[in-house]
Amino acid sequence: MKKKVAIIGGGIVGSSAAYFLNCLPNNDKIDVTLFDDGQGQATMAAAGIISPWLSKRRNKKWYQLAKDGAKLIAKIAVDTNMNSETYANNGTIITRKNADDLTNLFELAKKRKLEAPQMGSIEILTKEEITKKIPIINKPLYDGLFISGGARIEGGFFCRHLLNIAQKNNLKILKGKTTFQDDHNLEYKHQIYYFDKIIVATGAWAKQTLAPLGIKCKIRAQKGQLIEVKVPSFKNDQKMPVMMPESEFDLIPLGQGKLIIGATHDNEQQFDLNIEKSVTNHLITTAHHFVTGISTNDVIMERVGTRAYTNDYAPFFGTIPGHDSILVGSGLGSSGLTTGPLVGKFLAELVCNEKLNFAHYRKPIGQYIS
Ligand SMILES: Cc1cc2nc3c(=O)[nH]c(=O)nc-3n(C[C@H](O)[C@H](O)[C@H](O)COP(=O)(O)OP(=O)(O)OC[C@H]3O[C@@H](n4cnc5c(N)ncnc54)[C@H](O)[C@@H]3O)c2cc1C
Numbered sequence: 001m002k003k004k005v006a007i008i009g010g011g012i013v014g015s016s017a018a019y020f021l022n023c024l025p026n027n028d029k030i031d032v033t034l035f036d037d038g039q040g041q042a043t044m045a046a047a048g049i050i051s052p053w054l055s056k057r058r059n060k061k062w063y064q065l066a067k068d069g070a071k072l073i074a075k076i077a078v079d080t081n082m083n084s085e086t087y088a089n090n091g092t093i094i095t096r097k098n099a100d101d102l103t104n105l106f107e108l109a110k111k112r113k114l115e116a117p118q119m120g121s122i123e124i125l126t127k128e129e130i131t132k133k134i135p136i137i138n139k140p141l142y143d144g145l146f147i148s149g150g151a152r153i154e155g156g157f158f159c160r161h162l163l164n165i166a167q168k169n170n171l172k173i174l175k176g177k178t179t180f181q182d183d184h185n186l187e188y189k190h191q192i193y194y195f196d197k198i199i200v201a202t203g204a205w206a207k208q209t210l211a212p213l214g215i216k217c218k219i220r221a222q223k224g225q226l227i228e229v230k231v232p233s234f235k236n237d238q239k240m241p242v243m244m245p246e247s248e249f250d251l252i253p254l255g256q257g258k259l260i261i262g263a264t265h266d267n268e269q270q271f272d273l274n275i276e277k278s279v280t281n282h283l284i285t286t287a288h289h290f291v292t293g294i295s296t297n298d299v300i301m302e303r304v305g306t307r308a309y310t311n312d313y314a315p316f317f318g319t320i321p322g323h324d325s326i327l328v329g330s331g332l333g334s335s336g337l338t339t340g341p342l343v344g345k346f347l348a349e350l351v352c353n354e355k356l357n358f359a360h361y362r363k364p365i366g367q368y369i370s
Pocket residue numbers: 008009010011012013014035036037038039040041042043044045046047048049050155176177178179201202203204205209223224225226262263264303304305306307308329330331332333334335336337338339340
């Protein structure tokens with residue numbers, strides 16, 4: 001008998017879990033069904049910056065997850081022959097207002113690189129050198145640090161790419177919402193489906209997904225919005241790094257004069273998916289600090305998604321205590337495109353081996369689930 005595995009949620013965690021379940025040596029003994037509603041998905045809305053190494057966060061387990069997550073993404077891109085619209089390794093530039101802060105950042109980067117060689121080359125750039133590397137940003141305010149290993153993924157394309165691969169093997173996808181009936185049964189479009197294992201990868205909706213089983217999940221939702229502009233008459237098509245200015249929104253060049261600006265972090269609005277024009281205006285005003293000649297008329301896309309946060313901002317994943325058939329991965333916050341593929345991989349591995357120990361990467365799951 002084949003093992004029946006369900007994945008609820010087709011964002012980066014669910015799609016990565018599906019991909020890795022298709023890579024397992026015994027994949028021919030596993031049937032995987034992925035359910036995805038898609039509404040408000042954080043993955044599709046995300047800016048896609050993969051550059052965790054200089055984060056100020058003190059949580060060492062989170063850092064291990066993010067550092068190894070960034071490395072895994074680069075490996076997946078090579079292994080699966082991803083195109084440059086899906087994964088682009090053009091580097092990141094992080095600016096600092098204060099020269100001493102920049103020197104400190106440089107020292108930290110050199111230290112971190114000892115354990116993360118994928119950071120690549122690290123160099124301090126003057127404002128003029130920044131403009132040469134990112135000509136679309138024609139008036140950078142401060143000097144910055146360039147890290148060649150920084151990358152960007154387009155979350156929606158990344159998931160589609162992985163799901164396409166898995167669908168050729170052991171994956172079936174059902175679009176729409178599913179609901180728990182009990183620890184092994186899901187209801188989908190008025191039918192009940194039995195599964196040996198169920199992976200909950202519903203991001204900010206994990207609380208609602210698990211509620212019918214009486215399981216409490218300590219996460220909160222946060223709205224994020226960003227915009228994409230087409231900078232008028234910008235023709236240069238060179239590959240450009242992502243720019244992360246201090247205390248400002250990030251600027252992500254996409255080629256063909258397109259630039260993403262964002263993203264916001266709105267705790268009040270939670271699951272609200274409305275695009276707010278006042279936010280769009282604010283993002284454009286901020287971008288004026290760095291780019292001349294753009295206005296709200298140049299906005300070609302606005303995206304909104306819902307992030308999931310835990311109280312200590314750390315993701316959680318694993319088998320739910322007292323519910324051996326159910327695994328969960330959520331709470332990925334603002335760096336979930338970076339950590340999500342590794343969380344998905346670990347969940348896929350746990351489906352076949354419950355004894356795996358990930359203490360290096362996570363706190364006990366009981367801190368987030370009861
Ligand atoms: C605006 C924005 C910018 C961001 N920028 C970055 C960035 O630059 N770098 C970075 O690393 N991270 C970034 N993030 C964070 C990252 O996008 C998220 O942490 C990550 O995508 C979460 O992935 P997930 O798979 O857990 O959840 P999601 O991507 O939200 O996927 C969950 C899926 O489950 C579905 N679902 C929910 N309930 C059900 C149900 N009952 N049945 C079926 N399906 C269901 C949802 O519809 C959704 O499709 C950003 C997020 C936002 C919103």
